[in-house]
Amino acid sequence: MRGEALFTRAFVHYGEAQVYSEIGRVGSDSKPGIPIRLTSDYTVVSQRGTVAENIAAILKDLNEALELLPATSSSKVKPSKAAVYALLSRIYLSFRQYDLAEKYADAALNLYNKVTDLNTLDLESMSPFPIGHDEIIYAVYSRNGNLLLQTVANVNKTLYGQYTENDLRKKAYFYDKGNGHIGFKGNYPGVFSTLFFGPTTDELLLNTAECAARRGDLNKAAEQLNKLLMHKWKSGTFIPIKFADKEKAINLILEERRKELSFRGLRWSDIKRLNQEKGREVILQRKDDSGNIIAELPANDSRYYYLIPDEVVRQAGMQQNIR
Template sequence: MKRTYIQYRYIIIWLLLASCKHYLDARPDVKLEVPVTIKDLQLLMDDYATMNNTWPAAGGLLADNFYLAAADWNALPQSDQELYLWQRTDQTNDYWNGPYQAILNTNVVLENVDKARNTGAVEDWNNLKGTALFFRAMYFHALAQLFAKPYDAATAAQDPGIPLRYTSNYNDPTVRASVAQTYDRILSDLKTALTLLPETPAIKSRPGKPAAYGALALVYLDMRDYAHAGAYADSCLQLYNRLMDYNELDTLADAPVPRFNDEVIFEMISPNAGALFPAVCKVDTVLYNTYTENDLRKRICFTGNSFKGDYAGMGPDNGYIFAGIVTDEMYLVRAESRARAGNATQAMNDLNALLVKRWRQGTFVPLIAADATDALKQILRERKKELLFRSARWADLRRLQQEPAFAVTPQRMLNGETYTLLPNSPRYVLQIPGKVVSMTGIEQNP
C-alpha cells in the first residue's frame, strides 16, 4: 500500500511537470515511476480534484441567466470582466489548463492499461479503460464548447476545433483538429466507453453506462442531431430515471438539494468562479419572475434572486457550474427530441413528468401544447428555468443561435452601457490562451 501511494505521488508530480510542457513552458527533467497495476491507475481516475472538479466555469460566466452589480464586476480579474461582457481576451488559461490536465491523466491510463491487464479482474480493467475514455471525451467536449465554433454539419470539416491529445508525450506537436474531427473523437470515445462501463458504478463520481448514454445525448444535442440526442437520452432513462420530489425538500435549508441526490447520475463540477458566488451573482429578474408561487423551485433554489439550488449540496457557498449527468436534463432532452420529431403528446408527457415533481403537491395542472412547435417552445423555456448554473445554458445559446426561431440575443447592462452578444458573433468562441498560441504556433480564434 505504501509503495502504491508513493507511485501515485510520483506520477502526479510527473504529470504536473509534463503538462506544463504540453501547454505552458516547463520541461520535466526527472525520471519517475509509472503506475503498473489497475489499482494504481484507478487512483488517477479517482483523483476527484483533477478529474471531477476542473470543468471550465467560463460557460457559466458567459451565460445570460444572471447579472452583476458594477462594484462586484469591478472586483473580478480583468479576464473575467471581459468575458462577462463578451469581450475579446486571450487570458483564458484557467479554462484551458484544467481540462488538459485531466486529459493528460486519461492518456497516462490509456497508455498503460493494457500492460496492467493481468493485475486485476477483467471487470476492473474494463471499468478503468471505460472511465478514462469517458473522462477524455467529457473534457474534449468541454473545451469544444468554449474554444471551437458551434457544430454546423455544413462547415464542421473546415472549422478549426481543438487540439486532440491522445498521448502523454510532451514532445508530440500541438495541432488543431477540425470541429468534425473533434466531435468524431468525442463520440468514438464515449461509444467505446459505453461497451466497457458497468451499469451501476460504485460511486457517483465514477461513470457508468447511464452516464455514457447521457453524455452521448448531450453531445448530439450540441450537434443539433436531435434524433440521436433523444435516443441516447431514452437509453439513459431506461437504466436510470429517478426524479426528486421537491415537496420532500426543506425550503428553508441553506443547501436544500442534497449532494449525490437521486437525480445525479454522474457528478462533475467546475472550480469556484468569483462571478458566480450567490453573494454577488443575481439571477436575471425577468427569468426569476417566471417562477410562479406554486412552483417550488422558486423557494427551493433561491433566496431572493440569489441561487442556492446547486446539485452538489453547497447552497450559498457555491460559485461553480454543475456539469454532471442528471436525470432532469435527460427528460428535457428526450422531450425536445420528441417535439422536434412532431410528437407533441409524448414531448409534453416528458415535460409534465418532470414538472409535477417541482410544483406544490396538488397544484400542478399538466401543460398542454397546441402543436409540436408550441411544445418545443415550452420545453426550451423550461430548460432555461430548470438548468440554472449548469453547463447547459451556454451550450444552448451556441446551438440555438443557428435557428432564427429560437435564437436569443443576450445583453448586459453595466455602468450605463449595453453590451450585446449577436448571433454568430466570434465571441461565441473564446480565444485560446495567448501563451499557448505563441508556444505552439496553432491558429488563434478571432
C-alpha cells in the same frame, strides 16, 4: 478503469470544444477545433485538429467506454453506461441532431430515471440539495465558479419572474438578497462553493420532451415534461400539460429547460444551437442597474468562441480564433 478514463477524456474534450471551437455549428466541420492529445509524451507539440476530427475522437472514446462500463454505478463520481448515453444525448442535442439526442436520452432513462422531488427538500436552506441526490447520474463539479456564486452573482430578473409561486424551483434555486437583487443558491451538488455540470435525469427528460416535440410526437413530449414538473411544483398544485401545437410545445419546453437547468453549464450550448434557428435567436445583453445596455453579443458572433490563450499560441504556434 479504462472505460472511466475514456469517458472523462471525452467529457473534457467536448467541454473545451464548446468554449474554443465552432463545434455544433452548421458548416464547421473543416474549421479549427481543439488539440486532441492522445499521448502522455510532453515533447509532442499540440496542434489544433478540425472540428470534424474533434467530434470523431470524442465519439470514439464514448463508444469504447460504453462497452467497458457497468449499466449504472453505485457511486455518483464513477461513470456508467447511463452516463455515457446521457452525454451522447447532450452532445447530439447541441449538434441539433434531435433524433440521436432522443435515442440516447431514452437509452439513459431506461437504465436510470429517478427524479428528485422538491417537496421533500428543505427549501429554506441555503444549500437545499443533498450531496449525491437522486437526480444526479454522474457528478461533475466546477472549481472556478466564484463569479457565479451566491454572494457575488445577481440572477436575471426576467428569468426569476418566470417562476410562479407554486413552482418550488423558485425557492430551491434562488433567494432574495434584500438589496433589490436575486441570488442563486441551488447548487446541485449541495455544496456552497461549487457549481454542477454533470448529466442528470431532469436534463434527459427535457431532451426527450424537446426532441419528441420537434418530430411531432406531442403526446410523448407532454408525458416526459409532466414526469419532470410534477416533482418540481408544490404537491397538489401541478396541472398536467397537454400539447396541441408543435411550435408552442417546443417553445414551452425550451422555457422550462432554461428554468430547470439554470447554472448547470448548458445554457451556452443551448444559445448557440438556437441561434441557428430562425425566430429563436438569442441576443445576449448586459445592462446596468438603470436598464442601460452596456454590452451586447449578437447571435452567431465570433465572440461565442474564446480566444486561445496567448502563451499557448506563442509556444505551440497554434492558430488563433478570429475576431
